[in-house]
Amino acid sequence: MSILNTTSFHPSAFLLLGIPGMEDQHIWISIPFCSMYIMALLGNSTILLVIAFDKTLHEPMYLFLCILSLTDLVLCSITSPKMLAIFWFGVQPISFHGCLTQMFFVHTVFVTESGVLLAMAFDRFVAICRPLHYSSILKPWVIGKIIVACISRSLIVDIPFIILIHRLPFCGHHVIPHTYCEHMGIAKLACANIKINIIYGLTVAISVTGMDVVLIGFSYGFILHTVLHLPSQDAQLKAFSTCGSHICVIMVFYNPAFFSFFTHRFGYWVPPQVHIFVANLYLLVPPMLNPLVYGINTKHICQRILTLIRGNK
Template identity: 60%
Template sequence: MSSSNVSDSLPATLVLTGIPGLEAFHIWISIPFCVMYLIALLGNVALILVIGTESALHAPMYLFLCLLSLTDLALSSTTVPKTLAILWLHAGQISFGECLAQMFCVHFIYAVESSVLLAMAFDRYVAMCNPLRYTTILNHTVIGQIVFAGIVRSVALVSPFIFLLKRLPYCGHHVMAHTYCEHMGIAKLACANITVNIVYGLTAALLAVGLDSILIAISYGFILQAVFRLPSRDARRKALSTCGSHLGVILVFYTPAFFSFLTHRFGHNRVPKHVHIFLANLYVLVPPVLNPIIYGAKTKEIRSRFVRLLRLGKGSVLILSRD
């Protein structure tokens, strides 16, 4: 097929229908989605402000946590406003170019967040297994290189999705049962063989999320060995508490993503469509909501400085009101 014919077969617009089979409950579903999004915004902005304004929290662990909050904000803000517009206003129409842009952002940010979680696991590994060289190994230059490598890898893995989707003919198919655009959802609208899309999508996921999760598991194997060699019970308890926060974040991030990814490719006939779409929304909402809560509640340094920031803010308001 010539490039001009492929170009002509691309739909001008797509229509996102929301959660199929649950149209009557869209308004009710939108309420917890909206509340969760607001909590995610407030929690992650607060975490970024606390870490950014407190020089004592500019250690590698907290800088990676700040990056995690930034990716959480970007991931939820890329998808949830459009989702709420669909659920509230039935505003499901989106141009094909905007849909590709949203698709790219969703997969790119998700891959970057996976890289950040791997970096956080490496941070804990160095802190537990090589504490005397911690500041030497994880200096600001190394942190910058890690972040740059994660961004470059994500761009390299996700960019081909755009070309793989633009080469397909769509034959007038433009209605997608989803609340936001993602690679396989768009590919399934095509009236052509999408084996290449399926194979590359699987390969990209394995090279990003799959590889990261394996490396995280290996690093935590070494971390747990180091923890249980600590002579003090209090030291072991404190180390396990710190690692437990990170493991909780990892499980919250990877569990719904793997479920959604596997059902999209292998279990779409067994898992009801509305269950799959509902879970796809949860994996862009639940991690941004829970990450600040997990770290804010479990990390004493963040909790104490957040309380101090609130007191300073309250004191400033009182002074201004007196004036």
């Protein structure tokens, strides 16, 4: 603790409190969080294995799903082990560079997954609205470029977060009232002007993630317009069911993320316990639901999983 209280430009470590004011309930709170984390690990690992070993599933839609499962695994694994260590064993310290590393991966993987969700919405748009041109538009090299673009964009917009934090002096307390390290959560501890951090964070949220949401909305808007003109009522119901579940998962991914993001900057009236709960939900709930909505709800993947289960018996 003496290390944490010393005055320095960069502290050797921060303290993650978990959920302030609810320390006595950390064990009980950890039960649903741990359950969601285990379900996310099992579900996404299953999707990855099924797609990897079944060559008939090496199509654009399933390749995007494979990338989504991979980002989900990373997204929930960046924060959950440390969070559970805080809840179970009171392991609160995290090194300065460890905190920055966690912050970088949280933001980078989130932006990457946002790009993947946009790519999947585009895939569904082409499949439903331009079915005759599907194979000519989404060729393997196009998919490769889309994936590289998603990752490159994330690195380009998130590396400055590291630079913006490194330039700040930390001469006050080094306690973060949270379960993991976020950009603004760290910046607020600095004894310097963080206006640039706030402006850049808002710019990234609105121009990158916000634009993804708008484009996803347009894609599903065109999809729904096409579905309404399908001649078969059964086909309409099936498309509505699929699109509806996709939209629900997308809302669960973005809404808590934007709530957490804007609460850091403007939500002084939001109780910290509510903020931290919501901030953890967008890192755990989508990774848990995505395998169910995008994977098991997909006929071909469901059949492969059932085949594997029967084969093991």
